[in-house]
Amino acid sequence: MSAQQNLDALVWAAAVNTTVDAKEAAEIQDHARSLVESGDASVPEQLRSRLDELVDCATRVADGDAKASKVLRALLRTLMVGDEEDSEEQPASASVEEDADEDLMALFLSAASEALLEIETAVLALESPEDxxxxxxxxxxxxxxxxxxKGECGVLSLHTxxxxxxxxxxxxxxxxTAGRNxxxxxxxxxxxxxxxHLALLSEDGSSRPPAHEHVLEKLSAAQAEDHPAPAPASQQKPASVEEAAPTPSESKELPPEEAPEENGTLVTFSxxxxxxETVPEFVTEARQHLEDSEAALFELEEDAKSSDGIDRIFRAFHTIKGVAGFLGIKPITDLAHVIETLLDRFRSSDLDFTSAHxxxxxESKDMMERLFEALLGGEGPPAHGLERLIQHAAKVAEDPAAAGAIGARAVRNVLASAGIKDEKDIHRASLDPAKTTSQLGAILVSKGAMTEDQLAVALARQEALREQGQQMRLGEVLVLLGVVSQGQLEIALEIQGNRTPLGKLLEAEVKPPSPESLATKAESKKKAKFDSTIRVSTQRLxxxxxMVGELVIAQQMVVQGTESENVAADDQLVRNLALLGKITRDLQEASMSLRMVTFQSTFQKMHRLVRDVAxxxxxxxxxxxxxxxxxxDRNVVDKISDPLVHLVRNAIDHGVEPPDERQRVGKDPQxxxxxxxxxQGGAIVISLKDNGRGLDRxxxxxxxxxxxxxPMDKDVSEMSDSAIFKMxxxxxxxxAAAVTDISGRGVGMDVVKRNIEAMRGKVEIFSTYGQGAEFQIQLPLTLxxxxxxxxxxxxxxxxIPTLSIVxxxxxxxxxxxxxxxxxxxxxVxxxxxxxxxxxxxxxxxxxxxGERGSTTLILVEGMGRRVCLxxxxxxxxxxxxxxxxxxxxPPARVISGGAILGDGxxxxxxDIEGVLAETESVALC
Structure with missing residues (x-):
């Protein structure tokens, strides 16, 4: 088959298939592979990159991966853009696309979380030098x-x-390639x-990604170390625009403020x-305040007069200003102060908080994020940019209405995207149909669908295709590059279809939104929230x-109440009670299973901890x-994390010897x-065992x-190992001979004990000096x-809990x-x-x-002690x-709670641990 026939087959598959089964996936795989191998010059390079992803995804579906079916469907849709000649003039309804994007995002969040876990496992396995x-x-x-x-991120336009x-x-x-690790x-x-990034997307599918420049710098720097002549980091390009990157001559077409600053001074700190050491803690706390303020800000856009929203944002910047002032971080203090002043104007007046504000x-939040990066050793923002933002915010604080005026940034953004250099060209551009394509780009930029950089790349790509004799609309190029989605394009085309003059477009960019548009925006935000699973608050669980526990009690009370009467002859009642008991037990097990999770995520974190601490x-x-x-139980997993961290750190710092010491005693250096x-029985046992030096009794x-x-006169030889180790x-x-930043202060193990006892658990220690130690934590299945x-x-x-009974x-x-x-x-x-x-x-x-019967003894055990009750x-x-x-x-360590029995x-x-402490029993020898 020819390249065009293969492409037509793929487009047809995209048009007729709502789902893709294994057989269809195999056919799609064949067509896509043939198209890739054909090397036909008429197939754009970027399209060939998508075809590679298509082959990979189709292979997964053909191999039985049902989750990849929707991803494959989305990839197929991207191939239809170049084939539908009239798609821009006759946009389809965007609602279907939005629904598909929601489903796809939900699938992506689930698959991406698993993929990151698999990638982390593979990365850690790279450090296995002997195998x-x-x-x-x-x-x-x-x-x-x-x-x-990477391919799935491209499908969803997650370009960062x-x-x-x-x-x-x-x-x-x-x-x-270099033959190195x-x-x-x-x-x-x-x-x-x-x-x-995934955590932000799970809360709001339209969330912007966190700062990523420091990650790209690390990746690029590592390339420079392993490659004799690496490309500069600034020349590394994302896959979605790899072939469309502007040449040096094209880069001068970037909007003025986005162009590199010559002799620009960056904000730095002493x-x-x-x-x-307090700065990282400040940054962590400040980022949390900024996240809270951003959430309040989005709520404020829906209700411009919400005093609670204003107060929350104000408190966030006020707190950041106070701590930054205490630490002497002047740039953050100045910026937070001017924003605090601006927000105070709205707290003390009836002014509406608009989208311009x-x-x-x-923008101040983004600037602070860059300042935080500089505080942590990264690259800071340009000093002139910070000063300009402070001056602009101060001006708006003096006159809040000034935020509604057309700013220089808005003018430059729209004019640059339309290829206009002088204001006198505005009227001519609004009458020139050739400028409508650039106006489409201006609309998408003004709506936040893409950045000026992405628009410049797309325009450069469109011009390159035109020089090759290929005419492609800007919308086709943008979707082909994965910069915008089909739904975003259709909305922009509807706006462009009204033939709005360029001057009106500028006004629209800064005009405060109407109540109707705010309602629409609020509704779209609600639709943009995706989740891989249905989230239920732990309070509801x-x-x-x-309530199920109350039902169990009520059922037992009904059963015991009928036992006291002569109802055994009523077969129907007996059967109904038995059925009620079965349903109650099933409901109890089902409700408890909702809170049951595995240790997978908790244990996986320990890989990173071991690696870093070691x-x-x-x-x-x-x-x-x-x-x-x-x-x-999920509550157990949440509460066991901190004790495990302490135990693992101690095992590494105190338990396992340094490599040279291990070699001296004939042990493996690792x-x-x-x-x-x-x-184990009705409990969970978590053990942490090392082959280090063990505990020195x-x-x-x-x-x-x-x-x-x-006591100083106590003969410790009479004490058991367990009694000694519990000290x-x-x-x-x-x-520890010396305190390190890892351990040695004598507080970690105390925390371990208190946290475990709070969960009605116990911890035991087994150790042979010179051979290692084992800590065993025994916990109830549920709290x-x-x-x-x-x-x-x-x-x-x-x-009496059966867990403690011998x-x-x-x-x-x-x-x-x-x-x-x-x-x-x-x-005994x-x-x-x-x-x-x-x-x-x-x-x-x-x-x-009350009546005293013959004495019955219950042998209980805990903390290395035994006692008969x-x-x-x-x-x-x-x-x-x-x-x-x-x-x-009254509080008492011998009582841990209460329970309602079946008879009411x-x-x-x-509390067995409290009882043992109260009796001051002699430790079991």
Whole structure:
């Protein structure tokens, strides 16, 4: 088949296929590959680049990847632009395109998150120097995943992300060509940036990407290191406009303020300020304030008189100004002050906050982002640009109506895009049909659909095609390059179709929007919010779980209420109660499953932590992850992250030895840290194990005596390892010889213990000196419902978590011994365990009088200790819903909450760790 026939076949597939199955994808793959291999000069180079992406995507669909079907459909649509001659004169309805874009964005967000995780895994695998096979597989996967992600970004016109991954691809190719290792740090920077970009898109599909210049600089610099003659960073081009980049002679056509400044001075900061450790914290906090102000700003555009929106933006800039002034950062202080003054005018008057004022605030936000980059060691903005913005904002603060006047920037933008150099050309241009194409570009720029740079590139490309004898409309070039979407083009064409004079267009650019346009804009913003999944607030999920818990209680009350009456003969009622019980259990399991997530994302973050901390400590450490797919309550995952970070940092800094020390004792210079998760009974066990030096029992004991944690005359040889090791959880305890920026202050392990105990969990330590250490964290599957044993003491009932119970039994007289006065002990399988009545420990919590039955002992364990709790009766075992105690209940470490039993009674939940601490039991030997 000829090139034209193959192209016609692809266009036909785009026109008739709403979905693409595997068979159709295989046919599309053949046509696209034939078109690429034909080398036909009539096929534009940029179109051939899209065909490469089409082949890759069709291959994925043909191999059974259902998610890629919509991406393939979108790629096919881009091929129709050049074939539909009358598409600009007869635009189709944009609503269908918008709906398709929404679906495609939702699919992209889901696929991109997975792709970033796969890319990160491949990047980290590159640091496996002893296994060439792993490195080769990781390199192939990395190239494939980045290429696919770059193509999908291009489909959705995410050109900044496309440019970043294009640079990453170039870096990989340069490194492989030079026969050198692929640099990891620049790729990690790209991953971090794109994750931030995806987070913004998930909230608002029209969000602008975060600052990316520093990422491109890192990628370009890495290319320079690995290549003898790399292209300057300024010449690197995103894939979507790679073939359309203007030549040096064309670059002079850029709008004046976008052209490079000659002898321009950049804003810089002193070395003392750049080295101030509080500056990064300030930047992080200030960026959060700016994000909040931007959200308020968009809400303010919908309601110009919203005093709450103005106040939120004002507070953000006021806070930034105060902290920047304290740190002596004058450029940020001055800019924040003038914006604060401007906003104060609207707080103290009835003036309307227009889109022109919003533009000033947004421009100030962008300027601050560039100043933040300079504070963090990056390149600052031009000083003249900052000064001009401050002066303009100050002028508008004096006269808010001045923001509605036509500014020099608006005039230059529109005139430059229309090819007009003098104001006298305005009338002639408005009468010249040849200028309408450039007017289309001016419309798209004024509406924010593209930048002046992108317009200049497209005009240069159009001129180059015209010199080759190919006539293409500007709209066709823009869509072909992926600069704007078909929907954006159709809207601009409708505006252009009204033949608005150029002067009116300038007025429209700065004219405050009407209420109708604001409503339309608000509605479009709502439509632009995409999500890969349906997001439900944790508060709603918690409410659902609570209500299901109430249902469980009510169902148990109904069942127990019928047991007290003679209803066994009513078969229909018995069947209905059984059905109610089954439905209730199913509903309970379903509601709990909504909050169940895996450890995958939490464990994946540890790869980066191990890499960064090990690099700083000068050690070589490999992290192995096991059981990342283990599911647990989302609340548990959120709360376990900080303890894990502390444990991992300690394992690297204190546990694993430096390479030279490991070699001296006959160990592999590269240490290993194993992070694992597994289900064990009704709990989750997370273990962190290293093959380092282990815990020094004698050193810990000596330090504990020094701090008064162990009596000086105590013989530590009689204490168990567990009792000694638990000393490291005491506040301020540290055996480190020196404090580093990683660890050594004695606060991390205390945080670990408190956080884990707050989740009703426990942590145990196993270690052999010289061979390594293992920390085991045992947590409940959920923080809302627990498996428990119900016991009675007198008339009061208590709930004991089964997680802490070892066994229950009735002692014989021969097993019980009186030692040290009234403190009895019980012989349990040859070990003497202290025995205490539960109601004595819980004195003051409920009525302790009532019928006393034969004593039953419940052996509980925690913190390396065991104790037997004496109760009058074991009622049974059941799942109970945890209820928080009210504010009137006095705090006590022996009680962790309450529960409503099936008969309607309220029972207190016993905190075993608190009970063990209260009894001051002797540690189990």
């Amino acid at each position: 060439d096979e792993i490195v080769d597989e990781a390199t192939a996967a990395l190239k494939r995943d980045i290429h696919t992600l 992300a496309q440019a970043v991954w294009h640079e990453a691809e170039t870096l990989i190719d340069v490194a492989l 692929i640099p990891v740090d620049p790729l990690m920077a790209a991953l971090d940036w794109h994750r931030e 070395d003392d300020l750049l080295g101030d 919003a533009d000033i605030v947004l 918690d409410s659902l779980v609570d 690099s700083k400590a000068g050690k070589s450490i490999r992290l192995e992850i096991q059981g990342a797919d283990t599911e647990v 240490g290993t840290v194993i992070l694992a998760a597994r289900h 004698n050193k810990i004991a000596a330090k504990a005596k020094e701090k008064g944690l162990i 490291i959880f005491e506040p301020g305890f540290s055996t 809302a419902i627990i498996d428990a044993m119900i016991v009675r003491c007198g008339t009061q009932r208590y709930v 066994q229950s039994f009735r002692p014989t007289a021969a097993q019980t011994h009186a030692i040290q006065g009234d403190s009895p002990v019980v012989d 399988r040859g070990q003497l365990v202290p025995m205490h009545r539960l109601d004595h420990i819980l004195d003051g919590y409920g009525d302790q009088d 004496a109760v009058d009766e074991i009622i049974g075992q059941q799942q109970v819903v945890i209820k928080k105690l009210g504010p009137c209940t 009674r309220v029972a207190l939940i016993v």
